[in-house]
Amino acid sequence: MNTRVALAIVALLVLVVHGFVFYQQFFNNWEKHQAAYFEQARSLAKTPAERSAVEGRKPRIEQNIVTQFGDSRVDRCLTCHLAADDPRFDKYAQPLQTHPYSAALGDFQRNGRWERRHKFSDFGCTVCHDGQGRGLETFYAHGEDPFWPDPMLGYVTQADWHSEYKPKLLGAEYMQANCAQCHTEENFPGTPLVSQGRQLFFEKGCYGCHRIEGLSSGTLGPDLSEAGHKFKINYLWEHTVDPRAFSPTSFMPRFDLTDDQIKAIVVFLKSRRGMNFAETSMEKYEAKLHETKPLSTGSAQQIPTASLGETLINQRSCTACHKLGDKDGHIAPDLSFEGLVRDDDWLLAHFKNPRSRVPDSIMPSFGFAESDFTALTTYLVTRKTPPTFKTGEETFKGICARCHGEKGDGKGITYLYLDPAPRDLTKVGFMNSKPMERFLTALKQGVPGTSMPPLEHVLTDQQRQQVLDYVFVTFVKEPRKELKGRKVPEQNPVAMSQESADRGEKMFLDRCTGCHGRKADGKGPNSLDISPRPRNLRNYAFIQNVGDHRLLDSILYGVQGTAMPPWIDYGLSQNDAGDLINFIRSLNHPSRPSAPADKSASLTQP
């Protein structure tokens, strides 16, 4: 008997639970919307034809199966948006609102009634709007589910998007990115944001680092040909605004952009889906055959004059990063008096490959024609007007603060993009442990292999002394103590030989790679956590310019104010240091591929 009672109770429970389940799954929202539509349509019906069209209609799922846009899409949007093609509902609230007709969308009037150019039966909905076509609940259908890769453009933000940017990512204009999937012409009137974005892609120098098929061939940054397919608009926005938000070790600069410009760039990038629905494969192939890269032909026929160079500077968006005259990108060095800083050979070599002169530069190797580089060089060399600063403070703020920062802490506006980073002049330990001659020489002849320019012809001796005094008074503050002489030989005590370099290599691999890296390029695993970063020991120009005495001093006694420890405390002898120096010099032998062809940096520093 007990079993029977228990059976009855549990059976009832199962029945009730089934009831819950069925209730959950039936009585959908879309049925309610459809019922509301039928009711309204019935009351709005004026002719018998209209009335009979609505009578007897039962709620059911409406789907469009669209196959001409890649994978077959099943769009069920019309299930809730049943009134999308019914012109009588243009004043109703969503979801029962008529989809707008407009000439801008290609719609036209015929016999007094609007007709769509992009009929739902041919196009579906998601090819323009994105979202999840198969969904039947708002949360899924509109793409609000954070795991859905294609939320409705401009209508939906997902929960895990940064709240600061969510309001900026709303707006029907984002849909222009999808128009461009078919309407790929350069200045298609329906997609002004895409055109603006494309323009900005060139104006802001993006083309130099990023490749987009048919537009540019930069190799420094990721290929953006399918950025719209891979990323959502929140990623594109946030990454443009703050590259290090998603990729902490990125050296992509933060460009000066207004919100409108960012929106245009986002729409442009979102339109890069890697496919053009309107093109067949044959047409695509034809286009590729006749493709002309916009920048590669350049002005090969023209004589590379300075005025051509000046034109090119504006055309090729150099001031998207650099400063020149009154235009400033706030990212790269000031070229306003570059003719006083560098000579033709240096500039031409730097143009062709920036890393041949500054090994850790982030400036891309632009694929211009050689004559373009010559023209640019010719122009830059004409910039020979020295700045007129009267005091050390003015000089510092006018020239040095761009990199070294107004506070002298090495955090000027460009510091994130320079490697080696600008020296932190507030580090008393460093500033007070180096001889003054070293600083004066650095100011006069620059620091080869780095972005510190030679100011020999830009400032007079007196001005250089003034700015140095200003630095010491304002940033270092502590008075210099008498520098103790250290027992460091002037020359390397160990003669250069293969055995010595091998011993040095072994020691290097044992002790130095944690910071300086296994490739001795300063990118060891600890390098991300220390400031200033470890020295790139393969920086040919730099190492050639540094004498044995200084290397010995740095290795044995460390570099105060940095993380370089005094290795003499860890048992390294002078001969050990000598072996290490021989190893480092062997890495920077002029026959090595990384060394530049000329040896213009020949002066050695004491």
Add this chain to the structure above:
Amino acid sequence: MSNQTKAGPISFLTELPANIWHSIFRNPLPDSDLGRSATSFTNFFLHIQPVKVHRHSLKLTYTWGLGLISLFLFLILSVTGVLLMFYYVPSTTQAYDRMLDLRGTVAFGIFLRNMHRWAAHGMVAVVFLHMCRVFLTGAYKRPREFNWIIGVGLFLLTMFSSFTGYLLPWDQLAFWAITVGTSIASYAPFVGNDVKFLLLGDTSVGQEALLRFYVLHVAVLPILVTLLIAVHFWRVRKDGGLSRPPEEDEVFPAATPEPVAMAPAAASAVVAVPAPAVKLGEKAQLEKKLYGIQGIVRGPFTKIGNVPDRSVFSWPNLVSLELLVFLITVAGVLIVSLYFNAPLEQPVNIMHPPNPAKAPWYFLGLQEMVSYSAFWGGVGIPTFEVLLLLLVPFLDRKPGGVGKWFARERLLANSLFMTFVILNIVLMIIGIFFRGPNWEFVSPW
């Protein structure tokens, strides 16, 4: 036949639906012992069970119905699994989208998936508990050794089924759990890397692994499990039914047994082939004769004859209890599926391993051990435990203590077993709750 007017379409129509019904169900609902026996005996599904079953086997507090629950969970899994197969595609490019479709567009999709997932986890847990029950009641001893081995095999197959199914959603959770699991398998000496390659069809988890796991999960393993379940049931019958304490089988019990509750006619229900002790009329005797000799059965069970025994008819006692257990299982799975959603994380991104990457919960004890020693924790100790399990009926030959929970005579065996169980559970709990990034100890609060 003589009262039929004419065999033909008219009589067919007039006799509907009884004629069709009786062609399927040859016996009416029983109201006599003969009828009850016939119902069990002549039905394909019911004849898997004996016609009469010992009363002790029906005690829910003895078995807790764990074996039954395992079976019913397996059935639920099969049904929901087949339904899911209509929507799922084992392709690295399509699988995740299909999971999203199941969630967002298929009617009952979320619910179906929930039922499948929670039934799966439930089955791993219940099969384990069933194994504990069998051990702690000594039901692996003679003559049930081989059935125990089949049971251990079923346990391992259950976990493997759950493991193969874990990969199919192809999200971060799935991918990295299987990466961890197969890497642990590769720690086996000599064969480890080959085993891993065999499982994955590649050196890392990808399309090949997905396809293999899918085939294993929907075809190979269910067939093996079904086969082993069939043998398992067969063995239960041939071993004399479920285990029970020896006093239940005493020929001359101290007190007369109470009449069986469910069958009103049972008071005189003892039937026999040879000379019955109860004197009945000849007609009644003939009516009561149920079966000829089916076979000579060795063993302690068959007591057809003149002894009052404590067996009761399967129909309706056993069948109604099984129905009850089935309904409770279904209710449990339904309720849990209503309230808890099966997890679905981000799509697979091989550049972004989660930290920590955790195996499915039933392997987390293993993973915790692996964090101390790859070989011993991942291969050595688990193999040792499985071997111990398999050999336990042959190591423990003492016949006493069967049929009772925590029998005194089996204190050593039970203590050892419980020690292993508790250790494994503790390790599992540590792995689940107390391990964070880099497998460092974290507080779950």
